[in-house]
Amino acid sequence: MVTKTEEAELNRLESQVEHGGGGAWEYLCLIRKLKIRRSDKVLKHGLSILNDPKKRSSLGDEEWTLYEQVAVAAMDCHSLGVAQDCIKVLSKKFPDSKRVGRLEAMLLEAKGCFEEAENAYLSLLEDNPLDQVIHKRRVAIAKAQGDILKAIEWLDKYLEIFMADHDAWRELAEIYISLQMYKQAAFCYEELILAQPTFPLYHLAYADVLYTLGGLENLQTAKKYYASTIDLTGGKNTRALYGICLCTYAIAQLAKGRNKEDKESGELQSLAAAALEKEYKSRAPSKLPLLNSTLKNLRL
Known part of the structure; x- marks a missing residue:
């Protein structure tokens, strides 16, 4: 959870960058550290660095981290051409990377190719059954297709493995409430209260x-x-x-x-x-x- 101090620092940096005061890289790093999504800002300021050879080369190995961050932001903003370009660069640099493979599957999902994306995720899970992001992406695919019961099924399986994921319990509770399955929602909140009683x-x-x-x-x-x-x-x-x-x-x-x-x-x-x-x-x-x-x- 983002603290008030962290949020204030993030807003300060964002205002500074937006008004031409520099600090774009520091701003992007903080977004990544806090695990929040301000995708339109990431896309704008991330591209400003990637499109400047001097700025890009100054990042060293962090250049590839930025490509990944911009790719995800571009998918959020439905700038699929930008996302594809970033993923191509990463694929060329890391041809056998499972992490890049995950981005490729996410791009298929963003394009609405749900069956292909699901097959790609299943293949990746064979190599790493404990990949939390992939498990969550499968839930997202089910929700995008309007298959709420399937989303519940995947969330249940996910929580069997990652019982400490508070966001997943809360999401499952909200789905149950939307279906008027209040007893099941109550169970989810009981788990959350046990984990975070205050x-x-x-x-x-x-x-x-x-x-x-x-x-x-x-x-x-x-x-x-x-x-x-x-x-x-x-x-x-x-x-x-x-x-x-x-x-x-x-x-x-x-x-x-x-x-x-x-x-x-x-x-x-x-x-x-x-x-x-x-x-x-x-x-x-x-x-x-x-x-x-x-x-x-x-x-x-």
Whole structure:
């Protein structure tokens, strides 16, 4: 995950390069280091270096890294001619490279030649079954073809090998939610919370899924995770505050007569409502009447 300091440095370098202040290579290196994609910028500034023989030769062996970076950016931007030219240069320099072979397969994918790309990826996996990028590209092919069930299948197989890949778990959860398979999505978020217990967005997403599933037990657990989201964000997550109110109201409808729990729930809802009112007064006072009306309908 990119820190605020790293993002600030990246934006500073980008502004400097965009305004002719130099530092294009440093900017491209930082993008690569942070593993983010600003493909249009990479394509623009990467080509400015590659098309200048003096600048290109000054890179030494890093020249080939730049060719690869520009090739991927060009595919993202659908500049397939540029991508093909870069890959040709790399193929000539490294004729038997599996890494270049992966780029060639990605180009087939970018051209929409999905069957050929899939065959190329399978061939590469025979030599290196643990190539994470290739496994992910197969998922991307399935999604590009609209075969969501196949994408789930490939993600499941990928996560059997790379269980610590948080992005893959999150992607799988989002696919399940899009298919209204909420129990499966909940399992994905449970895995994410186990791996990163202090990351509030996973608590929030898990609570949302449980609230959607409904039922007394799910609602009670959802309320706990909305509460943990509030705790992890210092009480500043509006969605979680609303979640507390909604869960408390729904639980009250399902569990009437449990005096102790009703009392505790009412107190928690009152605290959440007060926090929401305070936030709306400071940030969106014009919407305060709408909030009050909504909260009034949720009073226990």
